[in-house]
Amino acid sequence: MEIKKAAAAGTMESNDAMIMIEPGDGELEIFVDSVVARQFGKQIERAVMEVLSQYEIEDAHVLVRDKGAVECTLKARCETAILRALKED
Amino acid sequence: MNKRAESLGAAMKKAGIQNGMTISFHHHLRNGDYVMNMVLDEAAKMGIKDLTVQASSVFDVHQPIIEHIRNGVVTGIETNYMGAKVGKAISEGILDRPVRFRSHGGRPDAIEKGRVKIDIAFVAAPCADASGNANGIYGPSACGSLGYACADAKYAKTTIVVTDYLAEYPLSPASIEETDVDYVVVVDKIGDAAGIVSGTTQITRDPVGLKIAETAARVIEHSGYLADGFSFQTGAGGASLAVTKYLKPIMKRKNVSGSFGLGGITGYMVDMLREGYFKKLMDVQCFDLKAVESLKTNPDHIEVSASRYASPGVISACVDHLDAVILGATQIDTDFNVNVHTDSNGYIMGGSGGHSDTAAGAKLSIIVAPLFRARLPIIVDRALCVSTPGNTVDVLVTQRGIAVNPAREALRKRLTDACLPVYDIGELKEMAEKITGKPDDIELGERIAAEVEYRDGSIIDKIRCVK
Known part of the structure; x- marks a missing residue:
């Protein structure tokens, strides 16, 4: 599916994550900034990838600013950000 | 002169x-x-x-020491505790000679x-x-x-x-x-x-912290050590201080008259002295104004030297008379070894203080910690630093359950009989990882940033620089 506009979901509170998504330049780019990057960096990227592929998103910039969210939180924030970004104004 | x-x-x-x-x-x-x-x-x-x-101790206020290290004015640090700001510089390798930690x-x-x-x-x-x-x-x-x-x-x-x-x-x-x-x-x-000093020390309002504190108080209640003459130490932070809130009504209900409160002293311990829960306070460090005022005016509030407080080398010290102590942890491993020196990334942000001394001296040493902080499980296979050896740690209390050192089988039975939620420490670890996922191991540098001297003078662990 096609990302129509920039959108975000989540907060910068501890144990949450803020996920921002915007139209890409022809490919999928994910940038993860996390307080637990050393221990969970790869797992965070994998979780976000999983949600993106569920929605068949192949062209987007995704920025994850993670404050130690568990996986279900990350996925929920990601899904909400995608649903917002898919809506036309 | x-x-x-x-x-x-x-x-x-x-x-x-x-x-x-x-x-x-x-x-x-x-x-x-x-x-x-x-x-x-x-x-x-x-x-x-x-x-x-x-x-x-070295606190964040002492950050200018970093510049003095760069200029060669300071080439060695020996301390019992180091705050996160200077700790970060040390972990990044600013000092050639490893820091020497003691208790x-x-x-x-x-x-x-x-x-x-x-x-x-x-x-x-x-x-x-x-x-x-x-x-x-x-x-x-x-x-x-x-x-x-x-x-x-x-x-x-x-x-x-x-x-x-x-x-x-x-x-x-x-x-x-x-x-x-x-x-x-x-x-x-x-x-x-x-x-x-803080004006007043506040008890945490975090529900997880309060749940842990309440459970820790129940562990003391059923441990067999809560009897007339009971002595107690707890810290000023998080769940530690909150234990006093839950311990007071238990002591009242069981009509227990305590002997002394020890350690860094807060207004809460002062209240317990005044209200007759303890007969004396033994004070090596005041945490708030109420404690300062009490030390000044109450003859039962007694100043003690660090040596009398906790030294392993004197004939007897206060910690040797201690029944129960409540202590924190950044990590605890499945052998009950506790890390209070580094965070989960390996950066120095603390130190023993009296942790290992009181754990060794007290009849009942209780670690209070959440199962995880910001997705990082507290129970690990191997602590990044052994600050306090597991053979001096008796109970771990988390918000989801408690674990008892296998060496303390009689204590485990007492707590199980009291219907407390007792688990194997490995079960608690799995419980946490089910929620957080299993963290990847972190890689540390080769250089030694600090050496940790146990209270007996032996080197108990070395802390590596962070890459």
């Missing part, structure tokens, strides 16, 4: 400060301390190099036995007379107990008392006595009152 020096610099010159010396500090002024920074600035101005700072009991023992030799001790004194009798209960920078400074003043080659409140001779009570003091210097301010 006239001990007065007209300035800090003059006192340091009289003391014969020179390159390569070991100078010592105590941390009762905590994050409000000006004295260590003033001394190091003065040493830098005098062109002194290669100093070893022997401090009972609050191990440090005075090392000083008294001569393993640590102090050339000049600086005693930050909220109140002193011109001959160097000093205490911490009067003056604008009042901090209460001066317990950590006692061994330094007694055993240093030269002792300089630095005060901002000069009293008439003879000052009493004298926590530091004139017999141990060479020079006295009066400065404008020895510290910032706001950083020295």
Whole structure:
């Protein structure tokens, strides 16, 4: 599916994550900034990838600013950000 | 004899400060301390190099030490605790010589036995007379107990008392006595009152912390140690302090009359003294104004030296009389070894303080910690640093359940019989990882940033630099 506009979901509170998504330049780019990057960096990227592929998103910039969210939180924030970004104004 | 020096610099010159010396500090002024920074600035101005700072604690307020390390003024640090800001620089490898960590009991023992030799001790004194009798209960920078400074003043080659409140001779009570003091210097301010003690120490409102505290109080209730004569120590932070809130009604209901409260003392412990839950408080460090006021006015609130508090080298110390202690952890491994020196990324952000001393001394040592913080499980296969060995740790209390050291089978049975949620520590670890996922191991550097000396003088662990 096609990302129509920039959108975000989540907060910068501890144990949450803020996920921002915007139209890409022809490919999928994910940038993860996390307080637990050393221990969970790869797992965070994998979780976000999983949600993106569920929605068949192949062209987007995704920025994850993670404050130690568990996986279900990350996925929920990601899904909400995608649903917002898919809506036309 | 006239001990007065007209300035800090003059006192340091009289003391014969020179390159390569070991100078010592105590941390009762905590994050409000000006004295260590003033001394190091003065040493830098005098062109002194290669100093070893022997401090009972290094706080964030002491960040200027980083610049003094870069300039070669300071080339060694020995301490019992190091705040995160200086800790980060150390973990990044700023100091060539590894930091030497000790405990609050191990440090005075090392000083008294001569393993640590102090050339000049600086005693930050909220109140002193011109001959160097000093205490911490009067003056604008009042901090209460001066317990950590006692061994330094007694055993240093030269002792300089630095005060901002000069009293008439003879000052009493004298926590530091004139017999141990060479020079006295009066400065404008020895510290910032706001950083020295908190107005009032607040009990956490975090529901997870409260749940842990409530469970820890129930562990004490059913441990078999809660009887007349009960003695107790807890910290000022998070769930630790909140344990007192839940312990009080239990002591009341069971009509238990405690003997003494120990350690860093807060207003909550003062309330328990006043209300008759304990007969005495043994105080090595005051955490808030209420504790300072109580030490000043209540004869049952007693100042103790670090040595009497926790030294393993004296005939008996307060920790040896302790029934229960509540302690924190950044990590605990499945062998019950506790890390309080580094965070989960390996950065130094703490230290033993009295952790390993009280764990060794108390009949019941309880670690209170959440199952995870910001997705990082607290229970790990191997702690990044062993600050306190697992054979001195009895119970771990988390919000989801408790684990008892397998060496304490009788205790485990008591707690199980009381219907407390007892699990194997491995089960608690799995419970956490089911929520957080299993963290990847982190990679650390090869260089040693710090060595941790256990209270008996042996090296219990080494802390690597962070890559």
